[in-house]
Amino acid sequence: KQEVTQIPAALSVPEGENLVLNCSFTDSAIYNLQWFRQDPGKGLTSLLLIQSSQREQTSGRLNASLDKSSGRSTLYIAASQPGDSATYLCAVAGTASKLTFGTGTRLQVTL
Amino acid sequence: DVKVTQSSRYLVKRTGEKVFLECVQDMDHENMFWYRQDPGLGLRLIYFSYDVKMKEKGDIPEGYSVSREKKERFSLILESASTNQTSMYLCASSGQGLGNTIYFGEGSWLTVV
Numbered sequence: 001k002q003e004v005t006q007i008p009a010a011l012s013v014p015e016g017e018n019l020v021l022n023c024s025f026t027d028s029a030i031y032n033l034q035w036f037r038q039d040p041g042k043g044l045t046s047l048l049l050i051q052s053s054q055r056e057q058t059s060g061r062l063n064a065s066l067d068k069s070s071g072r073s074t075l076y077i078a079a080s081q082p083g084d085s086a087t088y089l090c091a092v093a094g095t096a097s098k099l100t101f102g103t104g105t106r107l108q109v110t111l
Numbered sequence: 112d113v114k115v116t117q118s119s120r121y122l123v124k125r126t127g128e129k130v131f132l133e134c135v136q137d138m139d140h141e142n143m144f145w146y147r148q149d150p151g152l153g154l155r156l157i158y159f160s161y162d163v164k165m166k167e168k169g170d171i172p173e174g175y176s177v178s179r180e181k182k183e184r185f186s187l188i189l190e191s192a193s194t195n196q197t198s199m200y201l202c203a204s205s206g207q208g209l210g211n212t213i214y215f216g217e218g219s220w221l222t223v224v
Contacts (some may be wrong), residue, residue, distance in 0.1 A: 004153075034213065043115075043201055043215035044154075089153070098169070099213065103153040 002027045002094050006102035013080055014110050021075040021105045023090035028068050031093040035064050035075050038087045038104070047088075048075070080109045114138070115216040117202050123222045130189040132219050134202030140214075141207040143185035145169075145177065147198040148218075154201065160185055161207070192223045 003026045013019050023033070032051050036044040048057045048064040050073070056065040063076040073090055087106045091099040118133040136143065144159040146169075156169030158177040166177050174196060178186045185204075189196055199220050205213040 036215075041218070041220075043217045044203075046212045046214070049212055091154075098156060098159065099154075101154040103151065 002030075002092060002100040004090060004092055004100050004102035006088075006090060006105050008105060009103070010106040010108075012108040012110060015080060015082060017080050017109075018076070018078050019080055019107075021077070021088050021090075021107070023073040023075070023102055025071045025073075025092045025100075027092075027094065028071050029094065030068065033064075033066055033073050033090060033092050034099070035062075035073075036089045036091065038089060040087075044089065077107075080107075082109050082111060085109050115202055115204055115214050117200075117216040117219045119219050120217065121220045121222075123224060124189075124192050126193060126223055128189075128192050128223075130192050130221065130223075132187040132189075132200055132202075132221070134185045134187070134216055135183050136185075136202075136204040136214070137183065138204060138206070138214065139182065140204035141182075142205045142211075143179065144203040144205075144213070145175075145185065145187045146201045146203065147171070148201055149198050157187065157200075189221075192221075194223050197221060197223045 005024045034049045035047045050057045050066040061078040066073045087104040089104040091101040115136045145157045146154040148154045160166045160179040176188045202216040205211045
């Protein structure tokens with residue numbers, strides 16, 4: 001059974017800092033990996049999707065990498081802002097449709 | 112703009128009541144999903160559907176059923192609500208095939224008393 005782990009569970013950084021969020025998964029037979037953002041009491045918003053054949057994806061200040069063989073992904077956020085404060089979740093697709101989620105990293109960016 | 116709409120944001124129901132959670136998507140997506148989210152446990156898949164009238168059990172289907180009579184609508188049913196079903200319920204949809212982004216609704220907070 002696929003298991004997804006995110007470390008750390010919570011992170012606080014000052015504004016402007018670059019940071020890395022980690023995601024690991026136990027079964028490397030995945031179709032893709034997605035990173036999501038969740039604001040308190042809200043649904044999830046997809047940030048980046050990496051296909052199993054890809055190594056990384058970029059969107060603005062966000063860069064996600066994937067090392068399928070080692071079962072790891074990182075989400076890099078450059079020049080963090082208070083508006084980046086949220087919970088970030090990663091999820092892996094073991095079939096074309098089903099996702100297994102990590103429990104998330106709660107990020108606080110302080111002024 | 113892409114939209115997954117969950118009709119009820121906050122519900123309070125009594126133990127034993129039948130509860131319907133409705134979800135509608137406007138993207139003509141084949142796949143629809145129901146998750147629940149609990150602190151420390153993350154999101155867990157209850158049921159999903161890859162076509163009209165088709166459904167498959169997820170990781171925690173016990174105590175739930177679903178209905179998909181039309182492509183755009185996917186309903187989650189709690190036949191007899193219990194206090195351990197108090198949770199945040201999230202509906203999602205995605206297109207068929209690999210590499211499709213999944214879109215989530217805003218969530219429904221259900222409290223069973």
